Amino acid sequence: MSGVGCVLCRDEGGELLWADARCRVIRVTGAEGRDFPGFCRVIWQAHVAEMSDLAAVDAAYLMRIVLAVERTLREVMHPDKINLASLGNVVPHLHWHVIPRWHDDSHFPAPVWAIGCRLAPTRPQSQLPSATLAARLLQHLSHPETSS
Amino acid sequence: MSGVGCVLCRDEGGELLWADARCRVIRVTGAEGRDFPGFCRVIWQAHVAEMSDLAAVDAAYLMRIVLAVERTLREVMHPDKINLASLGNVVPHLHWHVIPRWHDDSHFPAPVWAIGCRLAPTRPQSQLPSATLAARLLQHLSHPETSS
Numbered sequence: 441m442s443g444v445g446c447v448l449c450r451d452e453g454g455e456l457l458w459a460d461a462r463c464r465v466i467r468v469t470g471a472e473g474r475d476f477p478g479f480c481r482v483i484w485q486a487h488v489a490e491m492s493d494l495a496a497v498d499a500a501y502l503m504r505i506v507l508a509v510e511r512t513l514r515e516v517m518h519p520d521k522i523n524l525a526s527l528g529n530v531v532p533h534l535h536w537h538v539i540p541r542w543h544d545d546s547h548f549p550a551p552v553w554a555i556g557c558r559l560a561p562t563r564p565q566s567q568l569p570s571a572t573l574a575a576r577l578l579q580h581l582s583h584p585e586t587s588s
Numbered sequence: 589m590s591g592v593g594c595v596l597c598r599d600e601g602g603e604l605l606w607a608d609a610r611c612r613v614i615r616v617t618g619a620e621g622r623d624f625p626g627f628c629r630v631i632w633q634a635h636v637a638e639m640s641d642l643a644a645v646d647a648a649y650l651m652r653i654v655l656a657v658e659r660t661l662r663e664v665m666h667p668d669k670i671n672l673a674s675l676g677n678v679v680p681h682l683h684w685h686v687i688p689r690w691h692d693d694s695h696f697p698a699p700v701w702a703i704g705c706r707l708a709p710t711r712p713q714s715q716l717p718s719a720t721l722a723a724r725l726l727q728h729l730s731h732p733e734t735s736s
């Protein structure tokens with residue numbers, strides 16, 4: 441199932457950290473990835489718009505992957521907060537934003553989609569190699585709680 | 589477990605539609621509820637900050653409630669899109685936003701936290717009684733997929 445002209449059907453959407461037949465985890469690149477180091481997206485492979493379009497077992501599986509990403513980011517990035525969101529107004533292809541937040545980031549405490557309020561400091565976390573992130577994620581995904 | 593000074597420990601947080609020992613569903617009132625009719629929040633009763641602070645069984649339970657709210661809103665409100673988010677930067681007490689979106693709402697396609705771009709029309713859906721919403725939600729919650 442593929443959406444005509446859908447950017448998430450056509451492109452990976454970032455730096456691939458992990459994938460299976462149902463979903464993939466990418467690390468966000470560019471300005472968003474610089475301002476929020478570790479910003480990841482979990483993208484459902486098939487072109488569906490809403491969580492409730494999925495079978496219950498698939499929705500539960502997707503959330504287990506999202507929470508494995510959350511656990512990974514908390515462990516390796518030590519953010520002050522995690523933000524989770526499935527919006528898809530512009531790209532109605534089911535994808536979750538998993539965003540590490542810091543008290544002194546460019547938008548805190550506002551959501552990242554609001555107007556920024558300060559220049560964010562350069563974080564050492566932005567230097568964390570994606571291979572390290574991917575390896576730690578794989579360990580979390582291997583945990584029984586996150587297996588399908 | 590209660591957070592000192594936490595507004596979601598102290599107050600219901602909106603018009604109560606459903607609750608059990610673990611979480612509650614409220615309909616958002618005020619300007620947000622007017623601009624996005626049916627806007628609901630699913631609030632974890634205990635004061636925890638992140639989804640990954642919950643036991644896996646509790647996180648799965650909470651998401652089943654969130655998705656029951658999503659199904660209810662799609663059925664009774666007929667939005668063009670659903671937005672889901674757990675942010676908690678201002679109030680770090682786990683709560684999910686379940687937001688019906690329309691192509692001509694005040695912010696579409698931007699997230700509701702961005703700058704608005706138009707005056708939203710008055711929607712007939714804003715007149716939907718909360719009792720109707722609560723009754724339909726109860727039916728979705730009674731479905732085997734959403735029982736604990």
